[in-house]
Amino acid sequence: MIKIEYSDNIIANKNILEGIINPHLETIKGNRKKEIELCHAGKLLMILNDNTLIHEISEQPDFILKKDGSFIGLEHQILVDVPSKIGEGTIDTVINLVEKELQKDSTLPNFLANCSMMPNIRYKLHEKKDVVTTVQKVIRTYILENRFIENPYIERISIQPHSLKAVAITDAWWQKYITPETLINAIKKKEKKISVYRLKYDIPQWLLIVIGGVGSSSYQIEDYQSFEMDFTSEFDKVFILEDFYNNLYVLK
Numbered sequence: 001m002i003k004i005e006y007s008d009n010i011i012a013n014k015n016i017l018e019g020i021i022n023p024h025l026e027t028i029k030g031n032r033k034k035e036i037e038l039c040h041a042g043k044l045l046m047i048l049n050d051n052t053l054i055h056e057i058s059e060q061p062d063f064i065l066k067k068d069g070s071f072i073g074l075e076h077q078i079l080v081d082v083p084s085k086i087g088e089g090t091i092d093t094v095i096n097l098v099e100k101e102l103q104k105d106s107t108l109p110n111f112l113a114n115c116s117m118m119p120n121i122r123y124k125l126h127e128k129k130d131v132v133t134t135v136q137k138v139i140r141t142y143i144l145e146n147r148f149i150e151n152p153y154i155e156r157i158s159i160q161p162h163s164l165k166a167v168a169i170t171d172a173w174w175q176k177y178i179t180p181e182t183l184i185n186a187i188k189k190k191e192k193k194i195s196v197y198r199l200k201y202d203i204p205q206w207l208l209i210v211i212g213g214v215g216s217s218s219y220q221i222e223d224y225q226s227f228e229m230d231f232t233s234e235f236d237k238v239f240i241l242e243d244f245y246n247n248l249y250v251l252k
Contacts, residue, residue, distance in 0.1 A: 001227045001240075004248040006047045014161045017046045021163055024057055032096070035164070037062055037076045040210050042163075043241060044074075047248040061197050061205060073197050073205040075235075079178075079186050080211075080218055091121050091169065094128065094153075098136045099167040105140065112162035113139050114170040114244070116155045139167065170244050178211060178219035180229040183240075183251070187233050194234050204236040212242040224249055 007013065021042035028034040034057060041063050045052050055066035061073035095115070102108060115135075123131050131153065138149045142157045158170075190207055197205055211219040221227060221242060229251065238251040 001221075001224045001229065002250045003224050004047050004250065006049060006248075010161060013046055014163070016049065017042050018163045020045050020054060024054055025164075028057060036078075039164070039166075040076060040078075040208060040241060040243065041074060043243070043246060044208050044239060044248065047246070060193060060200065064201065064203075065206075071201070071203045072236075073201050073203055075190055075193070075197070075205065075207050076210070077186060077190055077207065078210045079182070091117055091153075094131050094135055095167050095169060097128075097132045098139065099165070101132070101136050102139065102167065103165045105165075108140065108143055108165060110162050110165055111143055112160040112164075113143065113167045114158045114160065115139070115167060116157070117169055118153055118155050121153055168244075176219050177222040180227075180231075182219070183209065183229060184231050187231065187235070187238060191234050205234075206237040206239065207233070207235040208239050208241060210241045210243055212244040212247075221247070221249065 021038050024038060025035070028038060038054075038057065041054060045054070045065070050067065052065050052067040052072070054063055055071065056064040058064055061075040063074040063076070065072040065074050134151055135153050138151050138154050139157065141147055141149055143159060148157060186209055187207065194205055211221075221240070224247075231251075233252055235252065240249040240251060241247070242249075
């Protein structure tokens with residue numbers, strides 16, 4: 001496993017990322033799934049920083065990239081631990097609603113609000129509106145006033161520059177370390193579709209596996225330098241993006 005090193009200049013990286021994804025945002029406006037995929041693909045190309053751009057948002061594969069006149073297919077996969085993900089559904093619903101409300105607020109700049117949530121949050125159905133209102137107020141106040149309001153849902157917040165108004169759950173200390181077996185199974189699952197991709201586009205095919213930044217269901221890499229993984233793949237290149245830390249690794 002190889003880690004791709006890149007500039008830590010936040011402003012420069014933000015400008016690069018916006019230059020990659022902004023031309024395509026309008027075409028997928030309101031499609032939450034595609035917006036997330038686009039941000040992840042944008043981070044991949046931002047870190048690579050080799051003049052590869054998104055040519056087209058598609059299906060099977062998810063993106064067509066272009067570099068120096070040549071095209072590349074890119075398939076995207078978020079890898080999570082399914083049992084843990086089921087347990088996150090309650091707070092995910094709240095965060096999605098909060099994000100939609102904050103996106104309507106013209107007084108707010110673009111941002112990525114990384115929220116560390118209190119453990120074991122539960123609420124009754126009739127309480128959901130109040131929970132959304134509270135969480136929205138906490139995040140908005142933190143962005144505009146740099147002041148954290150004590151509350152029963154968010155433990156702490158950090159704000160990053162971003163091309164959109166977005167909210168993410170970042171309970172990294174609950175995450176599991178990813179294993180070679182988990183990665184191999186994920187790659188094999190995507191390889192079942194690669195023959196379809198090649199029928200549509202006779203071009204190289206890349207796979208981007210995204211981990212990190214989605215709560216306790218997510219995985220993280222313990223030590224990339226000692227991570228050993230013996231595998232072959234029909235994908236021409238396989239990348240892992242640790243979303244929260246903006247780390248990019250090459251598996252193949």
